[in-house]
Amino acid sequence: MARDSGLPATAYVVLGLVSIRPVAGYALMGFAERSIGNFFPLTRSHIYSELDRLRGLGFLASTEVAQENAPTKWVYEITSEGRDALQRWLDDTEVGEERWRNLFLVRIFFGDHMSTEQMTGLLDGYEAAARARRDHLAAVADWLADRPGSVFRRSTAMFGVHREQAKLDWVAEVRPMLLAAAASGLPAHCQGG
């Protein structure tokens, strides 16, 4: 009787991705990046170790597949035990508060240590990155709009669009007051003494 609880979320995410279709570790890396990379990034190293653990638990079965013009690969496939474990996790898991750590906002919070030039650079960089991600995700969502059966995936892309748009809206709203505040106060390391 394989354990099915106590695994980290990452394990179930990998299990879920493999459940869509059999896949090798290397290919899974790209698939994960394109599908859930927007909200659940995975490293290559981590993928390999999770695949190995899931295989050890009997949730995945692996098959060696020889290829022409490429190294032999191990293709993983979900087992019925794995399907049960995944379903149970999806049913049982409470979606609690997430764990976000936003270093950009840390920088804003300690904004009195910055000059106006630094603040402008920070905001410009943030804005540019948000705009690029928004446009990319909007294109993905548009592309998915055509094909049926992609509602869930498309919805996650649209979440990203809203998320990045919110950042842009925020920058537009607070930029004037942040720059004014950065201009009014001397950098902290120039004060006192």
Next chain:
Amino acid sequence: MARDSGLPATAYVVLGLVSIRPVAGYALMGFAERSIGNFFPLTRSHIYSELDRLRGLGFLASTEVAQENAPTKWVYEITSEGRDALQRWLDDTEVGEERWRNLFLVRIFFGDHMSTEQMTGLLDGYEAAARARRDHLAAVADWLADRPGSVFRRSTAMFGVHREQAKLDWVAEVRPMLLAAAASGLPAHCQGG
């Protein structure tokens, strides 16, 4: 010569909070929750260990303070070395891509495993939590609007307002299609066989 690089971001965040005013570990817990909890949550255990490390590096100095009606506490204060290290970190640190893991979106992504009832419950819960956080952060931002010198802190609260509002907007936009998709497909565990 104390090392000032290679410390995790959390260390500098704690250092930065103490730099605002001298504080004991327990009080810092509440202060962190109210000030940066919105985008950089800290656990009590972690706070204590970081304070200890920063003291060992000479970035913080600690003083024992006796109290009436309460246990003796250790109050931490930033040193000039600590101030230098903090400033250097704020200057040097590149604000790269953050690390977000959103289990809620994982659930949406695997939405074909859900019934319409489950989907409705998921969305309702998410919406309610987002609305509560938005309203709370909006109240915080309003409260901070009155007092001068709180621009940076207020801006981080407003970021949260935009962030939560984006979630609400997203739910409003995708709810119909998510429910339709959940209704059209049988739950995965009822298919085939």
Next chain:
DNA sequence: TTTGACATGTAAGCCGTTACATGATTTA
């Protein structure tokens, strides 16, 4: 009398990242 606020830590342990390591094939 029991809950909650105040106050401070230790210990265990997984999670996850980064760096290390290798090698074939194709393309520029």
Next chain:
DNA sequence: TAAATCATGTAACGGCTTACATGTCAAA
């Protein structure tokens, strides 16, 4: 000939969380 893609792993390490542990005082 150099870089990029395909392909798979190991090892070390720190970060961070969870659980364990203790004690006073005030208020309900």
